[in-house]
Amino acid sequence: MTSIKLAVIPGDGIGQEVVPEALKVLAAATPEGVTFEQTHYEIGAERYLATGEVLTDEVLADIRTKDAILLGAVGGKPGDPNLPPGILERGLLLKLRFELDHYVNLRPSKLFPGAASPLANPGEIDFVVVREGTEGPYTGNGGSIRVGTPQEVATEVSLNTAFGVERVVRDAFARAQKRRKKLTLVHKTNVIVNAGKIWSRLVAEVGAEYPDVAVDYQHVDAMMIHLVANPSQFDVIVTDNLFGDIVTDLAAAVTGGIGLAASGNVNPDRTTPSMFEPVHGSAPDIAGQQIADPTAAIGSVALMLDHLGYPEAAAKIDAAIVKDLESRQGQGPRKTAEVGDAIAALVVAG
Ligand SMILES: NC(=O)C1=CN([C@@H]2O[C@H](COP(=O)(O)OP(=O)(O)OC[C@H]3O[C@@H](n4cnc5c(N)ncnc54)[C@H](O)[C@@H]3O)[C@@H](O)[C@H]2O)C=CC1
Ligand SMILES: CC(C)CC(=O)C(=O)O
Numbered sequence: 285m286t287s288i289k290l291a292v293i294p295g296d297g298i299g300q301e302v303v304p305e306a307l308k309v310l311a312a313a314t315p316e317g318v319t320f321e322q323t324h325y326e327i328g329a330e331r332y333l334a335t336g337e338v339l340t341d342e343v344l345a346d347i348r349t350k351d352a353i354l355l356g357a358v359g360g361k362p363g364d365p366n367l368p369p370g371i372l373e374r375g376l377l378l379k380l381r382f383e384l385d386h387y388v389n390l391r392p393s394k395l396f397p398g399a400a401s402p403l404a405n406p407g408e409i410d411f412v413v414v415r416e417g418t419e420g421p422y423t424g425n426g427g428s429i430r431v432g433t434p435q436e437v438a439t440e441v442s443l444n445t446a447f448g449v450e451r452v453v454r455d456a457f458a459r460a461q462k463r464r465k466k467l468t469l470v471h472k473t474n475v476i477v478n479a480g481k482i483w484s485r486l487v488a489e490v491g492a493e494y495p496d497v498a499v500d501y502q503h504v505d506a507m508m509i510h511l512v513a514n515p516s517q518f519d520v521i522v523t524d525n526l527f528g529d530i531v532t533d534l535a536a537a538v539t540g541g542i543g544l545a546a547s548g549n550v551n552p553d554r555t556t557p558s559m560f561e562p563v564h565g566s567a568p569d570i571a572g573q574q575i576a577d578p579t580a581a582i583g584s585v586a587l588m589l590d591h592l593g594y595p596e597a598a599a600k601i602d603a604a605i606v607k608d609l610e611s612r613q614g615q616g617p618r619k620t621a622e623v624g625d626a627i628a629a630l631v632v633a634g
């Protein structure tokens with residue numbers, strides 16, 4: 285019997301609703317001879333409001349001993365006066381990503397049969413965004429002076445190291461070589477020239493080792509057009525932490541909605557547990573109503589199983605998601621738990 289230690293962090297808002305469905309499907313898809321030994325961590329807004337704690341060293345040390353992490357979402361209602369901006373996003377989510385060196389934020393975007401794209405002619409959409417996960421403007425490299433005065437100055441400096449950029453670019457090229465052999469760098473090199481130079485240079489240098497992978501480039505603003513006008517042209521997209529955050533919300537929208545978009549925060553070196561989570565946030569606007577779509581969290585379980593070496597179990601979940609999406613046409617709205625039940629049943633039915 286193989287025992288896998290899984291950290292489960294449902295988090296806030298709809299995270300509490302979609303994670304139980306993801307676990308339901310994990311139970312249905314778990315291969316024979318394997319068990320997932322779950323440890324649940326109730327960390328997030330509620331814990332912070334009750335205790336002032338976000339992610340203590342003890343909890344982080346415990347999570348570090350696990351084989352993988354499943355996370356729902358963290359964060360409160362934007363503008364909530366009880367939650368300092370970023371307290372959970374930076375103090376919990378990004379802290380996990382940074383401390384566990386999740387430098388590949390993997391976000392596949394596929395228009396599954398049965399999913400409803402808002403585009404009139406979406407074509408076949410099947411690309412992967414490899415978003416850098418530990419650097420960029422999200423590292424807290426900045427500050428404010430003369431706060432609250434008309435002379436206030438605030439900086440949020442984007443951090444880009446040759447080490448950090450090269451390793452994620454290498455990962456993206458390796459993925460492109462196994463796929464349709466096309467890599468698109470997305471940046472804003474015409475304006476953000478210093479960071480742009482390091483990204484362009486390392487894509488060119490690493491690309492020289494992959495002569496069979498075609499490389500192109502899009503500025504991030506134009507990328508918003510191309511993702512809507514002709515998304516099927518993309519195969520692997522590599523980009524920084526901020527641009528990747530933005531690109532993947534739009535990618536989710538064109539492939540049927542944020543409720544379907546799965547992701548992994550991966551440490552390819554496997555020195556720490558990787559973390560799997562839906563692309564979406566805690567969605568306070570719909571939380572507590574059982575109307576959130578759990579498919580993104582369920583798809584994240586498939587990414588986790590694949591990462592842990594169980595590609596067949598992952599494929600079963602993906603196939604069940606496709607079947608469920610096909611069955612949605614003509615169906616009325618279902619509760620979050622009903623979607624989870626349906627996908628789990630489809631996994632069992634094989
Ligand atoms: N990974 C994480 O934990 C993330 C956390 N956040 C946090 O979440 C909170 C809300 O952020 P927003 O910008 O509103 O982003 P969001 O992704 O939570 O919601 C954006 C829109 O998508 C809808 N939506 C999201 N997930 C859905 C699902 N599974 N099914 C159906 N509809 C869904 C929401 O109702 C909302 O209208 C904030 O506190 C933010 O900081 C935001 C993004 C990621
Ligand atoms: C709250 C952010 C740090 C997370 C986010 O929006 C994302 O990773 O997509």
Ligand SMILES: [Mg+2]
Pocket residue numbers: 529530533563
């Ligand atoms: Mg985001």
